Amino acid sequence: MSQLKRVLNPPSGRRSFKVPTSKQTLPLEYLGWGLRRFGEEPVPLSLNFGWVYAVVLEGKPTLLVKDERVACNPGTAATIGLECPIGWEDIEGAQSKILVWIWDKPPTIERLRPALNGWQRWNLVEQKLDSLDRIHRECRQELAASDDYTADALEGCQRRLDVAWLRSGVGTATTQQFETRYESGLNWMRHNLKSRHPVAELSVYLGVSEATLQRIFKRHTGEGPLVAFQSLKAQEAERLLAEGHSVKSVAWHLGYQHPNDFTRFYKKTFNRAPSGRK
Structure with a gap:
């Protein structure tokens, strides 16, 4: 664990949003979305600067969590603790589409909250993933037009994300x-x-x-x-x-x-x- 680095920025070209430094403390550290080619640009096992929410929208990438390799399908999702290392890989030539949030605080609802060094796998209904996508877009819009109320708005987004996540779920493992x-x-x-x-x-x-x-x-x-x-x-x-x-x-x-x-x-x-x- 001590050899793992904390990472935030993905390779250039990936659609993502690192939250800029501002005078106010924002509850969101990072957003990632869009197509990924983890076969050509894998993400090595590493720690993140917050609590990670990740959802696979398309494709079948492999999620690396601690010493496990999790085969994903559309609808596979995970909430990951601050001290839990994660990474991504895929077969060569394959592509996937994902949503990622990294928050500075754990999920607001107990059922979604993993241990600090733990994680939870969720199976979400594909037909209900649009609600998560809408909240992701709203987070991006809030950050792009940041003002004195952005922190409060993002806190509300996390709460609504938690509710939408649970309503989209068919169980955990x-x-x-x-x-x-x-x-x-x-x-x-x-x-x-x-x-x-x-x-x-x-x-x-x-x-x-x-x-x-x-x-x-x-x-x-x-x-x-x-x-x-x-x-x-x-x-x-x-x-x-x-x-x-x-x-x-x-x-x-x-x-x-x-x-x-x-x-x-x-x-x-x-x-x-x-x-x-x-």
């Missing part, structure tokens, strides 16, 4: 994110026990596909999210009945339109009929 989403999923379930379509609604809430949601829960429990949801409903039913609530009120609290539907669920779970006050 990091253990930390799986754990965070599992805990967030359980918390959502506890507060939405009335849901009649919990798997579909939870996948929308977390911003992942239903297949990814299945993997998240099976990684932790060996079972799918629906089993976890039903288990939480059963626990809540037991608690409310033990407190003396009626079967009818418990059924309504858990989202059942008819008490008989709740009774069938309870019998299937506990092999006995529910009992509460009349």
Whole structure:
């Protein structure tokens, strides 16, 4: 790590924007965009002067992160910590199109934030990448016409970028994110026990596909999210009945339109009929 240099400027000819020195402190250090030929001009493994966001729009370059080589496709993206070395390479003759931001602060939303020396890989929906491209253009325009309000405007851009990034995502490949989403999923379930379509609604809430949601829960429990949801409903039913609530009120609290539907669920779970006050 000590032998790695911090770099900011790419080779000449690449479309990029190094933020100029100004009287005000700006939250953005660098912007990169457009076509790249990493086969002819690879970027060696190096440290950067900030927190990196990188998105592949076209092509299949290879992202170098620490000791890993990540094969990219359109929609492959990464958020990279300040102390995490990265680089790029590709096969000879190939070209790709990317977007890069380097910010002086980490992502504003916890789920996007890697460790200082870590990184996160994201798979973004290609059809939603236009929103990221628009924010990138807005950042360039702000820097080109810098005034007393540019710093505030760029801080707003980073926040909106984080939201757009998450809304474009179909999941991540990091253990930390799986754990965070599992805990967030359980918390959502506890507060939405009335849901009649919990798997579909939870996948929308977390911003992942239903297949990814299945993997998240099976990684932790060996079972799918629906089993976890039903288990939480059963626990809540037991608690409310033990407190003396009626079967009818418990059924309504858990989202059942008819008490008989709740009774069938309870019998299937506990092999006995529910009992509460009349």
